[in-house]
Amino acid sequence: MKSINQTFVEKLKQQIPDNISTTDEIASVLGINYDAAYRRVNEKVPFTLDEVITLSKKFDISLNALYEINEPNSYLIRESKPIVNIEDIITYFEKLYKELSPLIGRDDASILFATREFPMFYFFHNPLLIRFKIFIWSTVLGILPMKKYIQFKDFEISDRLIKVAQKAGKAYNAVNVTEIWSFGSINNVLQQLLYLYNMRQIAQDDALLITDALRKELKKIEINTSFSKASTKRKFELY
Structure with a gap:
């Protein structure tokens, strides 16, 4: 069985262009001399945890691929970089999918999701709600630069x-998911909608369409939390 260090070196070599020396690149990123980097590449000396994290960030290597070698029941996620533009949002959603994918269909895996707002995943079922969510991030939260x-x-x-x-x-x-909402989870999104309406950034017709779409999502959630719901194997609880 390959060691974590050996697997890590292999992944580094995959990420570093063929015309660049792996040892030289590691030495440059870590700020160590060539001999020290050479010993790490050839497994004479193991990488420290700090070095693994530094190199993983630099070369976009998932720690899951390393850690799960010896711990198949464990799963790691990484904090996303700050979102400053639309492309960052797309990258965030793509990474979100990658983080969730290993958990699909596993009876022994579940997510505990505590939130103070209406969970963003329920916006993702409807293109109108997706656009509204991005609009909120863009204006109310000031994540994206745009006209005021x-x-x-x-x-x-x-x-x-x-x-x-x-x-x-x-x-x-x-x-499988267990969600914990605050008392203001629904009120928060309605207050955001009301604010944008009062600022005349959302017309009444659009506001009503968004409200109706949110109501339909809440109805689906109500059905999913019903004890009589037996058409899906997914375990879902809401508190």
Whole structure:
């Protein structure tokens, strides 16, 4: 069986271009001399945890692929980088899907999700709600740079963004989940909608469509939490 160190070196070599020396690149990133890097590459000296994290961030290597070699029942996730533009949101949704995928169909795996807001995954079932969620992030939370008073009717997102969001939402719906909402989870999204309406950034017709879409999502959640619901093997609990 390969050691974690050996597997890590193999993944580093896959990420570093063939025309660049793996040893030189590791030495440069870690700020160590060539001999020290050479000993690590040839497994004379193991990488420290700090070095593994530094190199993983630099070369985008998932720690899951390393840790699960000896611990198949364990799973690691990484904190995402700050979102500053639309491409970052797409990358975030893609990574979200990758993090959820190993849990799909596993009876022994589940997610405990505590939130103060209406969970974003329920926005992902409807293109209108996806657009509304991104619009909230863009305006109310100030994540994305844009004109201060852009209208929702003029706000467009790409088909690619919609598809990756729906893909992440579908993966979440296939995983066993226990959700814990705060008392203000529903009120928060309604207050955001009201704020944008009062600021005249969302027209009444659009506000009503969004409200109706949210109501339908809540109805689905109510059905999923019903004890009489037996059409799915997914375990879902809401508190």
